[in-house]
Amino acid sequence: MRYIRYMSIAIFAVALIAVALANRQMVELKLLPSEIAGWFSLAPRIELPLFAVIFGGILAGLLVGFIWEWMREYSQRAEAAKMAREKRKLERQVRRLKGEKHEGKDEVLALLDEAS
Template sequence: MRYIRYASIAIFAVALILIALANRGTVTVKVLPNELAALAAVNPSYDMPLFIVMFGGILAGLIVGFIWEWIREAKERMEAARQAREMQQMRAEIRRLKGEKHQGKDEVLALLEEAG
């Protein structure tokens, strides 16, 4: 199974390298469209290889997806935390009730009674 994982990683790496080599051409990336840039009087632009723009877009999409999923699962995390607190309270209640049941009895007899 480990070899399959390593082979998959190697194939993925080779594919990324081939994509990068095939898309080495330089492109100009502008922050704002020309119409908005005229209003703002600022339009920074950057010349960079196309594969960096592509991989940057993929990375940005992954980050947005992870954040979106984390926000979506907040309700489930809150419910799990509530259940964990409730479970802890129940365990404390059980310990308290067991202590009240055997209060004033000999410890050995209480242990034998509980085991039987």
């Protein structure tokens, strides 16, 4: 099973390298369109290889997706934490009630009573 995982990682790495080598040409990225940049007399631009733009877009999409999912699942995590607190509270209450029930009894009889 481990070899299958390593093989799939190697295939993925080769595919990424192939994409990077095929898209080495430089592209210019502009923050604002030319018409709007003229209004502000500001035209921030940068030149990057195309594969960096592609991989950056993929990483940005993954990051946005992870954050979106984390925010969407907040209510489920809060509910799970509430249930865990309630469970711990009920377990403490059961231990306390068992201790009160067997108070003053012989230990062997208390253990047998618990087992049944």
